[in-house]
Amino acid sequence: MQWEIVIGLEIHAQLATRSKIFSGASTKYGATPNSQASLVDLGYPGVLPVLNGEAVTMAVKFGLATGCTIAQRSVFARKNYFYPDLPKGYQISQYELPIVHGGRTDVVLDDGSTRSVGIVRAHLEEDAGKSLHEDFAGMSGIDLNRAGTALLEIVSAPDLRSAAEAGAYMRKIHALVRYLEICDGNMQEGSFRCDANVSVRRQGDAKLGTRCELKNLNSFRFVEKAIEIEAARQIELIEGGGKVTQETRLYDPDRDETRPMRSKEEANDYRYFPDPDLLPIVVDPQLIDAIRAALPELPDAKHARFMHDYDLPAYDAGVLTAERRLADYFEAVASGTRATPKVAANWVMGELTAALNRASLEIDATHVPPAALAALLDKIEAGTISGKIAKEVFEALWNGEGSVDAIIEKRGLVQISDAASIDKLVADVIAANPAQVEQFRAGKDQVLGFLVGQVMKASRGKANPQQVNEALRKQLVP
């Protein structure tokens, strides 16, 4: 039996507004509990929400970037439920009339194929606070610093067909919100998280199966794992004669299983109705035009341009454009060096990325600025140093040992490329290795590699390998 997995994601992106969506309190992460909650965030009697215009601008940016329609008029609604970290007893969200709806985005899969994923809607809402159930001796702690933080909930159509596709889509949206600078994308801090709706059906069935909602998945890996496990659970259940019940489930990464949330937590009738404290959002078409004009180049366009303008393979373009700042870095290197863009790409994706990963740093915090890397690549291009020596120079650059020139100078790393010196090194090696010379002359071509290696070793890596090759052949075959 062939099964098809059907997935839709609801991504919650915390918007990077400086203050909360309905109050002036700061949104900075990690402050002392309850120090960033104003009377509005605390749901005090008599206070009223006032919409933060920055959140609207950010939602519009997202909508424009995904080809969505920006609603002429959208409405905030109250989602009513009781929980101690929801101070007002309702969450201000959007229900019937979201600010953004009806777009799509293309996701490139590992095999190079593309999946077009519908974006049903994206709506503005406020985040709740946090309940802390440990460390309070049988009681619960409530931290309302997060309460009222602006969220954009991005709802995909059930267009995804595998855990890998879901992961790729989530990465795509992640890259997009970071490109747009509307979300910091920090998944550890919960700034970017998602719920996944998963169902299965027999291949060819037109009707969707009963879905389960997996809540609060906060890493790409967890999304993929949780979906795989949930789909397997549903298939096993049906094949064993059972039926899937629609429910909300939690993924437990420690046990690698999903399990239902307590029914009490999901048996909510949210009693949505338009929030009478807030006017409908009416976005001025001129503002939309201004936002559109100010949009940065988006990942898809940049990807295409990198392939076309820099002649890069799709893979390289994909890696380099995943992060806007990495792409910017690459472009700065490529435009600052005489080396080819492919060489620049190799170095950015290779040495630079490896060094960043080792140090757990973001590209912004790189120790090697693009100009320095460009200068380094120029030295290779000019034949001043070999590629191998360049790696040593890069290490030294990373460690702050000075400029490219200074490091080469100080360490005496200039490539030996004058013919006389190389001829001398080659002659010495030939003299020292008569047996190998004999073998070569008897037709054993691969011995040449050994001899080249000997010359390079004698030069401590500084000899120009190409010249060494040529000199060896000349001296061995007079």
Next chain:
Amino acid sequence: MHIRTLAQLASDLRARRVSATELTSHFLERIGRFDPALNAFITVTAEQALAQAAAADRRLANGTATLLTGIPLAHKDIFCTSGVKTSCGSRMLDNFIAPYDATVVERLQSAGAVMLGKTNMDEFAMGSSNETSFYGPVHNPWNLALVPGGSSGGSAAAVAARLAPASTGTDTGGSIRQPAALTGITGIKPTYGRVSRYGMIAFASSLDQAGVLTQTAEDAAMLLEAIAGFDERDSTSLDEPVPRYSQIVNEPWDNITIGVPESFFDSGLDADNAAALRAALAQFEKLGARLKSIELEHIHLSVPAYYVVAPAEASSNLSRFDGVRFGHRAAREGHEDLLTFYMRNRGEGFGAEVKRRILTGTYVLSAGYFDAYYLQAQKVRQLVSQDFARAFAEVDLIAGPTTPSPAFGLGQKTSDPIEMYLNDIYTIGANLAGLPAMSLPCGFVRNLPVGMQLVAPPLAEARVLKAAHHFQRATDWHQRVPATYA
């Protein structure tokens, strides 16, 4: 001193015929003497009032006084007052000291007014008789066995008995106009959005509007001028200039047309009330107004629509009262789960009428009932608004009764919520349509005051205040004070 109007007191203060301290002390003394029988105040802020009065006297002395400097006022206990208990008439907030001032309070304070205290009210403004207050009912100064109306019953009784020259109130379905009518004073509910709701504890957000209860229309004009105007903290407040109401009311009369909805005079209206109203309308004609019969086709649907919309919003607005961050928290009985915690806090904190409305509101918003009730009620609301708009194409003001009858007895209607709700049958329409509306004394029936309601188009407060002021210059109903308090 206490039978002088706000306008007169303001001129007395500026002319130094009386000091703010003397004035404040006088009203505090009256509160001490009469309030035990009336129960109009929940909190009297004597110390604070005297300090504010002393500050006012300094400003009066050094010439920096403004229009309201030194004028004592009472605030309905629905407005947050920094450092002072703000109970909203509920056990739920009996322990709540507001950490900030409502915009209305802040504006009156910065205009120089002195706060005497916080007045009694129906719990969370839900009631028409002031009998749902956790602090007990307020008694009508005209007859202590009768209700003063509600929900601003304490504010109305305080002004009627001259324990304060004027007071603030709020009106969601008639809560300023109905008690004003039943106690023989003047009350105005402005256009929705004319006065900021910030700091006013919400009952039904789309209907709630702050206003004032005063002895005269001229006084109402003075106070409204101080509290009206845009407030960036309330997104629904209107960003429109505030006219100089206090000057406009004294401009010459213009020959306006007053619409009279004949359906308001049907069998639901006490015959004696009807007669008093007809006489008052004749008085308007004598002043030069033209009367015109009008029809408000859907107005009879106001009460049912209101009792869907208002409880719906209330059920959500009152969710924040859960005992977690402030307000009543029940004594703990060993381990309890979250649901029990909520149920005990709210079960103890709210009274019966509030619970009834939360239940009603929760029901009408529930899945499967939302369309039939909430959406339907919103459609009715539209129709009622359109009726008013059509009428105002032909008339300048609409006049009619404020209440079906004079004040009724304490306990008389508490057993039948529907009968109680019908008390607001004439007032609710203006809330549904967001229109400015006033009640002013227009006669007496069986020794009890009767109120006339005047409704105006959006933002035409000046028009309705001016008409009322001219009416009051020609009549003396508003000057009558119950003998005990004269």
